Amino acid sequence: MRIRYALFAAPLLLLSLVSLVALAQPRRAAKEPEERAPAGKSDKPEAKPEAVPSNGSSDDLGGPPPKPAATAEAKLSPLNPEANEFPDGGSQTPPVEYDKLLGDIAALRSRVSAVTTTLFASKVRVVVETRGSDARVANFTVTLDDGVVFTAPDRFIAEDERTVYEHAVAPGHHVVGIDIERFDARNKEYRTWQSSRFSVVIPESKTVDAHVIIQDSSDMGKDFPSDQDGEYDLRVRLRARVQK
Amino acid sequence: MLTLRAAFAACALGAIVSLSAPVRAQGGADKPKATADAAPPTPGAPPTPGAGASATTAPAASANPAAAPSDSTDTRGATMRAYQVALDKQKLAATAPLSLQRLRDDLGTIEEKISSGRRDEAIGDLVYIVESPRFDPFKDSDEGRACVYWLGDSLGRGSAYQPARGYLSQLLSAAPTDIWYRRAVHSLVDIALESDEPRLMLGDLKNVDAAAPDEVRGDVSYLTGRVAEREGKADDALDAYAKVSEKSRFWAQATYLSGLIAVERKDYKKGEALFCKVADPKQTPKKAPLFGGTDFFQVRDLARLGLGRVAHEQYRFDDARYYYYLVPHDSDDLPEALYETATTRYEAKDYEGARESLDELKRLKVDNAYEDETYILDAYIDLATCRFPAADQKLNAFLLRYDPVRDAARRLTTDDTAMKKLVDAVRTSSDPASAGLGFSEDTARALGALVRVDASYGRAARRLAELDHQQSGLRRAMGDLDQVTERLASSKTVRPQSEQGLAESDQDKVERIDSQIAELKRLLREAERASNGKQSGDLDSLKKELEALQIRARAARAALPAPIAKVGQKGEDLPGLLAADRERASALYNDAQKLRVQVEAQELALAKDALIRLDRRLSRLLRRARLGRIETVLGKKRSLEVEVEALSQGLLPQTIVDSLDAARYLGDDEEYWPFEGEDWSDEYVGGENLK
Numbered sequence: 001m002r003i004r005y006a007l008f009a010a011p012l013l014l015l016s017l018v019s020l021v022a023l024a025q026p027r028r029a030a031k032e033p034e035e036r037a038p039a040g041k042s043d044k045p046e047a048k049p050e051a052v053p054s055n056g057s058s059d060d061l062g063g064p065p066p067k068p069a070a071t072a073e074a075k076l077s078p079l080n081p082e083a084n085e086f087p088d089g090g091s092q093t094p095p096v097e098y099d100k101l102l103g104d105i106a107a108l109r110s111r112v113s114a115v116t117t118t119l120f121a122s123k124v125r126v127v128v129e130t131r132g133s134d135a136r137v138a139n140f141t142v143t144l145d146d147g148v149v150f151t152a153p154d155r156f157i158a159e160d161e162r163t164v165y166e167h168a169v170a171p172g173h174h175v176v177g178i179d180i181e182r183f184d185a186r187n188k189e190y191r192t193w194q195s196s197r198f199s200v201v202i203p204e205s206k207t208v209d210a211h212v213i214i215q216d217s218s219d220m221g222k223d224f225p226s227d228q229d230g231e232y233d234l235r236v237r238l239r240a241r242v243q244k
Numbered sequence: 245m246l247t248l249r250a251a252f253a254a255c256a257l258g259a260i261v262s263l264s265a266p267v268r269a270q271g272g273a274d275k276p277k278a279t280a281d282a283a284p285p286t287p288g289a290p291p292t293p294g295a296g297a298s299a300t301t302a303p304a305a306s307a308n309p310a311a312a313p314s315d316s317t318d319t320r321g322a323t324m325r326a327y328q329v330a331l332d333k334q335k336l337a338a339t340a341p342l343s344l345q346r347l348r349d350d351l352g353t354i355e356e357k358i359s360s361g362r363r364d365e366a367i368g369d370l371v372y373i374v375e376s377p378r379f380d381p382f383k384d385s386d387e388g389r390a391c392v393y394w395l396g397d398s399l400g401r402g403s404a405y406q407p408a409r410g411y412l413s414q415l416l417s418a419a420p421t422d423i424w425y426r427r428a429v430h431s432l433v434d435i436a437l438e439s440d441e442p443r444l445m446l447g448d449l450k451n452v453d454a455a456a457p458d459e460v461r462g463d464v465s466y467l468t469g470r471v472a473e474r475e476g477k478a479d480d481a482l483d484a485y486a487k488v489s490e491k492s493r494f495w496a497q498a499t500y501l502s503g504l505i506a507v508e509r510k511d512y513k514k515g516e517a518l519f520c521k522v523a524d525p526k527q528t529p530k531k532a533p534l535f536g537g538t539d540f541f542q543v544r545d546l547a548r549l550g551l552g553r554v555a556h557e558q559y560r561f562d563d564a565r566y567y568y569y570l571v572p573h574d575s576d577d578l579p580e581a582l583y584e585t586a587t588t589r590y591e592a593k594d595y596e597g598a599r600e601s602l603d604e605l606k607r608l609k610v611d612n613a614y615e616d617e618t619y620i621l622d623a624y625i626d627l628a629t630c631r632f633p634a635a636d637q638k639l640n641a642f643l644l645r646y647d648p649v650r651d652a653a654r655r656l657t658t659d660d661t662a663m664k665k666l667v668d669a670v671r672t673s674s675d676p677a678s679a680g681l682g683f684s685e686d687t688a689r690a691l692g693a694l695v696r697v698d699a700s701y702g703r704a705a706r707r708l709a710e711l712d713h714q715q716s717g718l719r720r721a722m723g724d725l726d727q728v729t730e731r732l733a734s735s736k737t738v739r740p741q742s743e744q745g746l747a748e749s750d751q752d753k754v755e756r757i758d759s760q761i762a763e764l765k766r767l768l769r770e771a772e773r774a775s776n777g778k779q780s781g782d783l784d785s786l787k788k789e790l791e792a793l794q795i796r797a798r799a800a801r802a803a804l805p806a807p808i809a810k811v812g813q814k815g816e817d818l819p820g821l822l823a824a825d826r827e828r829a830s831a832l833y834n835d836a837q838k839l840r841v842q843v844e845a846q847e848l849a850l851a852k853d854a855l856i857r858l859d860r861r862l863s864r865l866l867r868r869a870r871l872g873r874i875e876t877v878l879g880k881k882r883s884l885e886v887e888v889e890a891l892s893q894g895l896l897p898q899t900i901v902d903s904l905d906a907a908r909y910l911g912d913d914e915e916y917w918p919f920e921g922e923d924w925s926d927e928y929v930g931g932e933n934l935k
Contacts, residue, residue: 094846095843098707106407109717109721145723188674
């Protein structure tokens with residue numbers, strides 16, 4: 001009797017063992033995509049974490065071995081820039097005294113300007129006019145004696161007369177300076193820089209109009225590239241007139 | 245890999261965003277930096293709204309140079325008031341009474357001066373009005389407040405932040421609905437974004453009323469966010485940016501910067517959502533473009549680039565292409581968008597798409613900072629599509645073109661003047677070929693196109709320019725003070741003719757020496773270029789002579805004397821005040837000279853940094869080009885092997901198939917007319933109907 005039971009139980013035991021082996025099959029299948037993924041998408045830095053079974057408790061072998069950490073750096077495309085090619089994002093802060101000094105100078109200048117307005121009855125007015133349809137002004141400054149009194153903003157143009165400075169000054173001799181850099185609108189390579197100084201005399205209690213005409217009839221930008229023959233024709237004229 | 249690009253985007257784009265502050269400034273353009281330049285909060289003296297124009301705090305700048313900058317809102321108006329009293333005592337002060345009508349008339353003239361760039365004159369006029377006892381009855385009137393506003397604003401635009409804050413803070417005592425209150429807040433925020441110490445201005449704004457209009461509070465919140473970001477407090481920055489309403493001119497900037505913070509934290513979903521708010525017109529609040537002005541659309545382009553980069557970061561290449569495609573054709577960012585589209589398509593292995601984007605970029609015919617990288621990418625696309633001869637040709641051309649450029653960049657790093665000229669030419673968009681660098685025009689232009697100027701360089705250059713401008717004005721002010729003093733001593737005195745020739749001052753001479761030395765350096769560089777790297781004894785001795793001259797020139801500049809005059813007795817009377825100011829002016833001039841050395845050194849360091857970074861980039865690309873040429877040889881070999889293998893299996897290679905068919909060799913823009921016999925009747929006039 002016992003032998004018969006043993007003979008009956010043996011196939012059952014064998015069958016159950018086989019079924020256990022079969023149950024382990026999906027586990028192996030789940031591994032395959034993980035092994036393929038890096039080959040298929042070699043430029044991706046990491047495999048999707050969802051591919052790893054979240055629950056390995058049903059498996060005596062435990063979870064799959066951890067993926068080797070594929071850092072982004074290890075897979076950088078050689079065409080990508082390196083970190084040291086970028087600015088560090090920082091800025092050079094100005095010296096601590098910078099703000100104070102600029103505040104002090106600006107305040108002193110404004111005070112002096114106000115005092116001279118009160119004490120001097122003579123005045124100078126600088127009026128500028130630019131001529132030349134193909135000339136463009138890159139830099140333009142007007143100086144009076146030792147200091148700059150006007151700096152042109154970008155794209156400065158004064159086809160009509162434009163007052164750039166008007167202020168009280170001491171009567172007597174003064175020097176009006178014009179520094180101008182121009183380029184040809186047709187060809188930016190052709191540039192000129194001119195510095196002119198004019199001595200003017202301001203009479204007592206009078207206003208002097210210093211009318212500056214800046215003319216540019218150059219044809220370098222047009223002619224020189226085509227026939228290697230061009231001309232710069234630049235003029236700065238100043239007409240000083242006491243206002244009646 | 246894209247983290248790097250995202251970092252670059254954050255840096256470069258952050259800079260452009262800050263440009264959108266409606267000042268000509270590039271203020272606050274820096275990428276938020278952890279700690280390096282974050283000024284510690286300086287509680288200092290709070291602003292004193294409503295206080296008079298006199299001092300509020302004592303300046304404390306030089307007490308500890310390494311410490312925080314001085315937090316002063318001193319308008320320096322007390323001295324001007326003392327002048328008014330002294331003038332009055334001598335019966336020299338203006339006696340005509342002020343009136344509202346006169347203020348209105350003066351304001352018209354002053355506003356015109358400001359709009360035409362005559363800011364210094366306007367400041368002088370305004371100080372004359374505002375710091376007069378006659379002005380006190382009008383200071384609370386609309387016109388009076390306008391005068392104070394324009395004075396503060398003009399000083400601020402001229403980088404005189406301390407007095408500017410002093411004047412503008414006075415206006416914050418009114419009701420928040422007052423127009424000058426609102427304009428003062430806007431101005432303070434603009435100045436803060438432009439300055440290196442925005443926290444100080446934020447302190448001035450801490451009392452801005454909660455009942456203030458949305459756009460005013462939006463300004464303050466945006467500044468709060470920028471300051472927090474600058475100090476590395478990203479959470480605080482996000483909170484502040486979230487408070488910026490659609491009625492603020494900074495809504496787009498705040499939303500975009502919030503997106504950048506999210507991306508930096510790898511929260512791409514949130515970052516994308518925030519960028520979408522700016523980039524997608526359907527998601528943008530209707531009022532935001534109206535209040536944002538033209539800056540809004542610049543930020544929108546940046547947001548679209550940002551979206552493209554986020555999609556790229558997540559390997560959503562098709563999405564990335566879509567977002568880049570949204571950057572409009574009139575945008576300054578179009579070359580960047582096209583180059584990145586090409587990169588994206590290349591990485592998605594869509595080589596035809598990459599080629600199309602590169603072709604479009606070439607068709608733009610604009611200089612862009614990606615010219616060198618475009619070259620390499622173009623060749624690598626050829627490599628990927630097995631067009632080995634074409635790839636080899638392009639890589640060879642790259643080596644020929646950029647090897648001299650890299651060498652030139654290296655040489656420039658040893659010449660401060662030329663380096664500064666180049667970086668200035670790039671910054672001001674002028675032609676580098678005309679900057680006198682001593683290189684061939686092509687090399688100079690290539691250098692100019694490739695240098696990526698950091699936003700902080702722009703700020704450093706502006707600092708130096710402003711200092712030079714103030715120094716120049718100071719020289720003139722010293723001359724004026726001398727004239728006034730002489731005039732007070734003798735009313736018949738007139739200004740004499742200068743004993744020196746025109747443009748013969750010490751300053752002029754030193755400038756001429758500097759320009760001569762710069763010219764010598766250029767000639768030496770040209771000689772070096774002509775010698776093709778061969779050692780020459782003459783050149784070496786010339787270089788040594790030049791170095792000696794440079795040392796002497798530096799010594800001459802350092803020895804430039806400040807215009808000094810005899811200083812009279814100081815006191816409370818007019819001559820005394822003039823004497824005190826004359827002495828102060830000389831001292832300030834000397835201080836400015838010393839400070840200039842430091843500021844110039846900072847500017848040069850940044851210029852050098854830009855060139856060193858260019859050297860690194862070109863070196864990498866040149867290495868890559870050489871490796872690419874090896875790849876082309878290997879590729880050609882492999883293709884031959886494949887061909888031979890195919891032939892052995894009886895398969896004809898593609899190069900042989902239809903090799904006698906003429907149409908096969910035609911380009912896309914060519915047409916093939918097959919031979920149709922000798923007599924083509926339509927080829928000559930009158931033969932159409934002949935048989």
